[in-house]
Amino acid sequence: MCSELRHHPARLDEMRNRAPSTLIVLSGWATVRPTRKPSRPLRLMADRALGLRDRPALRSAHRWMSRLKREVQVCVLSSGSAGNCTYVGDGHAGVLIDCGLSTKQIMTRLEEMGLGAAPIDAVLVTHEHGDHIAAAAVLWRALAARGRPVPFYMTRGTAGGLPLHVQPDGIEFVRPGDTVAVSHLQAECFPILHDTAEPIAWRVHLGEETVGVVTDLGCPTAIVAEKLSGCDLAVLEFNHDEEMLRTGSYPESLKQRIKGNRGHLSNSQAATLLGQGLSPRLKTLVLAHLSEANNSPTKALESALGVLHNRGVSDEITVHIGRQREALAPLRVGAFSGVRASRS
Numbered sequence: 521m522c523s524e525l526r527h528h529p530a531r532l533d534e535m536r537n538r539a540p541s542t543l544i545v546l547s548g549w550a551t552v553r554p555t556r557k558p559s560r561p562l563r564l565m566a567d568r569a570l571g572l573r574d575r576p577a578l579r580s581a582h583r584w585m586s587r588l589k590r591e592v593q594v595c596v597l598s599s600g601s602a603g604n605c606t607y608v609g610d611g612h613a614g615v616l617i618d619c620g621l622s623t624k625q626i627m628t629r630l631e632e633m634g635l636g637a638a639p640i641d642a643v644l645v646t647h648e649h650g651d652h653i654a655a656a657a658v659l660w661r662a663l664a665a666r667g668r669p670v671p672f673y674m675t676r677g678t679a680g681g682l683p684l685h686v687q688p689d690g691i692e693f694v695r696p697g698d699t700v701a702v703s704h705l706q707a708e709c710f711p712i713l714h715d716t717a718e719p720i721a722w723r724v725h726l727g728e729e730t731v732g733v734v735t736d737l738g739c740p741t742a743i744v745a746e747k748l749s750g751c752d753l754a755v756l757e758f759n760h761d762e763e764m765l766r767t768g769s770y771p772e773s774l775k776q777r778i779k780g781n782r783g784h785l786s787n788s789q790a791a792t793l794l795g796q797g798l799s800p801r802l803k804t805l806v807l808a809h810l811s812e813a814n815n816s817p818t819k820a821l822e823s824a825l826g827v828l829h830n831r832g833v834s835d836e837i838t839v840h841i842g843r844q845r846e847a848l849a850p851l852r853v854g855a856f857s858g859v860r861a862s863r864s
């Protein structure tokens with residue numbers, strides 16, 4: 521079709537005057553949405569589609585492409601100390617961030633959320649705690665059986681801390697601060713404070729949209745706040761309520777570990793971090809890694825909404841709460857649902 525169009529200027533003119541939906545049919549893309557400017561991958565696709573020769577047609581196609589957007593979806597499959605796994609993709613490429621529940625559960629939950637056939641091009645690992653890595657070896661084999669091996673990106677420190685039976689083949693090393701290309705997605709990692717060898721958090725850039733998954737933080741840091749400020753959708757740890765932890769049944773040593781500078785964020789610490797990293801970009805917030813013993817969805821939500829109210833943006837940001845035992849329905853990045861806070 522590309523060469524046919526290139527040799528038929530009349531059809532190119534016709535294309536210029538058509539609605540963007542024409543290009544949806546040509547390209548198979550699913551969503552139309554205005555954007556500020558065409559992203560580089562979209563421009564490259566336009567170049568390829570029109571053969572790089574007809575400059576006016578190319579400019580016109582770029583304009584159309586700027587109105588088109590792949591639908592970016594984020595699905596928090598599981599969140600909490602019994603397992604963490606989040607899918608980020610746009611229908612053409614995708615990644616899993618962490619794989620801390622069984623491969624069977626990951627696949628089942630993807631299926632239940634309508635993402636059974638969604639592409640998984642890489643697994644981005646944050647650290648070696650079992651609730652983030654438990655499925656790695658089995659998941660690597662399951663994904664390889666789909667037709668091609670999938671890289672598992674992690675730091676050397678994380679890889680060194682993996683029990684042998686959990687180690688996947690196909691480990692690719694990253695250093696905190698690296699950005700790796702996964703198909704047309706860019707995955708960027710940055711350091712966090714947590715009680716493991718070399719923990720990181722990830723942001724995924726899909727065109728102009730950025731998704732951040734930031735949990736297992738000992739305390740708020742400037743770098744995490746800065747990374748948060750560039751996110752359109754953020755999955756952010758709200759682990760525990762300080763009073764519930766203090767009066768709860770956990771052994772004192774475990775309480776100290778959780779509230780230490782390399783443990784987990786309390787609701788008030790998370791609220792502080794949210795306040796530091798809040799920017800006009802943020803449209804969707806998922807409260808994540810809630811402790812079932814030392815927190816409640818209501819308390820976490822109160823903390824988050826308190827910040828959003830104070831900043832006058834509670835009507836502009838949709839808040840969800842990640843679940844441990846079932847997946848959250850897929851969230852569309854950049855979209856405001858009109859619901860101020862949601863537990864679904």
Ligand SMILES: [Zn+2]
Nearest residue numbers: 601649651736
């Ligand atoms: Zn964890």
Ligand SMILES: [Zn+2]
Nearest residue numbers: 647649714736
């Ligand atoms: Zn951890």
